[in-house]
Amino acid sequence: MAGSLADMDMITGCINNNRRSQEQLYKQFYGPMVSICLRYTRNHEDAIEVLHNGFLKVYKHIHTFNAERASLYTWIRKIVVNSAIDFLRQREKFHSDIELEKAAEPAIDDDAVQRMSALELLQLVQRLSPATRTVFNLYIVEGYNHREIGELLGISEGTSKWHLSEARKQLQKLLQTLQV
Numbered sequence: 001m002a003g004s005l006a007d008m009d010m011i012t013g014c015i016n017n018n019r020r021s022q023e024q025l026y027k028q029f030y031g032p033m034v035s036i037c038l039r040y041t042r043n044h045e046d047a048i049e050v051l052h053n054g055f056l057k058v059y060k061h062i063h064t065f066n067a068e069r070a071s072l073y074t075w076i077r078k079i080v081v082n083s084a085i086d087f088l089r090q091r092e093k094f095h096s097d098i099e100l101e102k103a104a105e106p107a108i109d110d111d112a113v114q115r116m117s118a119l120e121l122l123q124l125v126q127r128l129s130p131a132t133r134t135v136f137n138l139y140i141v142e143g144y145n146h147r148e149i150g151e152l153l154g155i156s157e158g159t160s161k162w163h164l165s166e167a168r169k170q171l172q173k174l175l176q177t178l179q180v
Contacts, residue, residue: 007072014062026055029073033080039137040084042126054083081142085152088130124174128167135163 010028013021033054037047057079065075125133134153138144139160144152146160153160 011062011065011072014059017059022059025058029076032073033076036077036080037084038122039125039141040081040088040134042130046087050084050087051080053087054080057083081138082152085134088134089153091130124171125167127174128170132163132167132170135160136167139164 010021010024014025030051034047034051037050037054038044041047041050054076058076061079065072069075070078125136128136131153135149138149138152139146146157146164149155149160150157
């Protein structure tokens with residue numbers, strides 16, 4: 001939860017548009033949130049744009065934060081993920097004409113993945129198309145199901161399943177190409 005008295009003071013400061021409190025909040029959550037943004041975007045510049053848009057929303061709606069419903073981290077993370085989705089919607093259209101209910105699940109070599117660094121894995125994921133990368137992140141990393149992803153992105157469950165299958169196929173092919 002929001003927890004400490006210092007966190008509550010920081011939140012109150014943000015509600016009151018106190019720049020020091022806003023800076024403190026930004027610095028406290030910069031690292032984890034920029035990591036999330038990098039998973040959804042192709043480069044650092046886009047990730048920073050998403051991050052800044054997310055924090056603008058955080059500052060604008062901080063008065064709605066409820067420590068009894070979610071931790072401050074979880075609340076900010078949800079806003080940042082939604083900001084990433086908004087960013088991608090503006091940049092790319094999701095291909096909702098692809099409709100496959102059942103797609104073969106390609107296997108990804110777990111040993112190859114274990115030998116790679118987090119940065120190398122991130123770089124592979126960033127090579128996916130924006131729509132496929134977004135579905136992959138929402139399903140694998142954020143834990144959404146296909147129905148929820150469909151609602152978030154305005155696509156069908158089948159399209160979400162197709163993008164996840166496509167992400168796995170492409171990642172498998174990239175891992176083979178790199179001969180990890």
